[in-house]
Amino acid sequence: MTHSNFSRIHHTASTSPLTEELLEVMDLFTEYNVNLVITRHDHRNNVSYLGNTDYIILDAVRDDEKQTSYLLLQKDGSNLKYDFIKF
Secondary structure: OEOOOOOOOOOOOOOOOOHHHHHHHHHHHHHOOOOEEEEOOOOOOEEEEEOOEEEEEOOOOOOOOOOOEEEEEEEEOOEEEEEEEEO
């Protein structure tokens, strides 16, 4: 789990790593067959796909946020299923 904004749905100085860093990390994900990357909140959730990897950005879990949810992960055989649970 990281606080990096891999899919860059919007720019933030604190969570948007340099392009070179992203490319290095994504190459490692490919080399080691990483199929799921979960990143911490970016105040709105997002799921993006690149190659065999799902990149999930969580939203903020706060009472004053209009769109807030938590991530439910479930093991299904050798696979993981995920869903955003709004509250």
